[in-house]
Amino acid sequence: MTSSTDGVVVGSRRRLVGGSTALLVGGGIGSAMTSLVRSAAAQSPAEAPPLPWKWVRLDPLEAGRRAYRFYKEKGGCGTASYLSLLSLLKEKAGYPWTTMPDFLMAHAAAGYGGHGTLCGALGGASTIINMVAYGGRKDEQQNNQIIDRLFWWYAEQDFPTERFDDLSPLPKQVRVKAMSPLCHTSVSKWAVAAGATIKSDAKIERCAKVAGEVAHTVTLALNEFFDGKWKPPVWKPAKGIEHCVGCHGPDTAAQKAMAWNQQGHMECVACHADHTRATTK
Ligand code: HEC
Ligand code: HEC
Structure with missing residues (x-):
């Protein structure tokens, strides 16, 4: 059975059950019907399982290389980091990752909708971090802590690194400290130092390498986290x-x-x- 057939069957069953419940106001039969509705919903393949979703050990370098490529081939930093991790998870872990759309984070490019706010590479990666590390009430800070430390790490970096220079037509670019997780600051500080404009090839290379470095670092951190080896670096103000x-x-x-x-x-x-x-x- 194809998944679209599943969708139709489930949809019509829901409508049917929903319709019957509406006729049964209160009483034992009503609540029996309610639990029937609930279990139908639980079994439905259309329901996303609750977070966290399973992380599997991934190759940080492969994640980084994909992010570098996706930046240029698929459209910007949000898709680059998110889809690099997602595509690896789809391949290595399968369901439920296979249900996630490839372009969920497309809007994060250029600091979300071109607004220059959060670097989209951080945005795309933190969506995946939240999905695997969300701890609910039991451990509600772990996802936030990983993300906070990622942003802090980013602000401290001299971007772009040379890790992906073998893929790049412009190796050994000027490196400048991002200073902030904000797209505008990170890009502008670099562009001023490099004498580059925002639409230049040099800037595109720089940001592709930044996306690669973010995906690389996040993969390293999540591998360590799920091996029980990740020690959150202590935030220390400059x-x-x-x-x-x-x-x-x-x-x-x-x-x-x-x-x-x-x-x-x-x-x-x-x-x-x-x-x-x-x-x-
Ligand atoms: C991206 C820019 C930005 C950064 C970075 C930033 N701030 Fe602010 N901060 C603002 C703006 C804008 C306001 C509002 C100022 C106003 O309306 O006068 C503000 C307000 C404040 C206020 C006044 C809050 C109040 O309720 O009166 C304090 C205190 C403050 N910031 C401290 C800090 C400290 C400490 C840091 C560093 C840890 C920091 N800010 C980093 C932009 C920033
Ligand atoms: C010794 C304590 C102290 C230090 C150090 C300090 N501040 Fe303040 N800051 C204050 C106090 C007190 C106020 C007045 C608070 C108020 O008006 O409620 C204030 C006010 C502010 C405001 C609000 C100004 C406004 O117009 O309302 C900002 C923004 C701010 N500080 C940022 C900073 C930043 C950035 C630094 C470091 C570079 C810093 N402060 C260091 C104590 C400090």
Whole structure:
């Protein structure tokens, strides 16, 4: 039976059962019908299983190489990182990954819809991280922690790395620290240093390599995580912003007594002047 036939059968069964329930208001038969509806829904192949979905050990280099290629062949950084991991999971783990659409993260390109917000490579990869590491109430922070540390790692990198230079017509590009997980900052800091425009081949190469590096790092981290070997790197604010975090939060012991008035782990001085320095001058 093909899956589309399954869909039709399930659909009509649902309509049928739903219709009968509507006629049976309250009482024993009504609740028996309700549980019938529920079990029909549970058995339906149209229902996505709840998270987390199964991760299998993947080859980080292959993930990175696919992401580099997909950036150029399939359309941008969101699809690059997401589809590199997804395509490997479809091949190695099969269902339910086979139910996921290839272009779920296409909109994340260029910082989501071209808006320059979160780097789409981080967005695409974090969708997969959430799907495999979502811990529910039992361990609700693990998915967020992996993602937080990924963003922090990204901001610290001198992009692009040379890991995928053998695939690239433009090896050994200028490397510049991203400073922020934001697409606009990451790309613009590099473009200024490289003297490149946004539509140039050089920028496309740079971002393809960034997507490759993100997929590589996420695969390494998830392999370690599911081997029980991943130790979340401790977030440590850069030297220039340690004092900001000390007063404004988050994550410092001394801060506990005060009310935090900012959330986030980004580089404060990318957007704010240091008012403590201004007053001591
Ligand atoms: C010694 C503690 C301390 C340090 C260090 C500190 N701040 Fe503040 N900051 C304050 C206080 C207190 C205020 C005033 C809060 C208020 O108005 O409620 C403030 C206000 C601010 C505001 C709001 C300004 C406004 O106009 O409302 C921003 C933004 C800010 N700080 C950012 C920073 C950044 C960025 C750093 C580091 C470069 C930093 N702060 C370092 C204590 C500190
Ligand atoms: C991407 C830019 C950006 C970054 C990075 C950033 N901020 Fe802000 N922050 C803002 C904006 C915009 C506001 C709102 C300012 C306003 O309306 O005056 C703000 C507001 C604040 C305020 C005032 C909050 C309040 O409720 O009064 C504090 C404090 C603050 N930021 C601290 C920080 C600290 C500390 C960091 C680094 C850990 C940081 N910010 C990083 C953009 C940023």
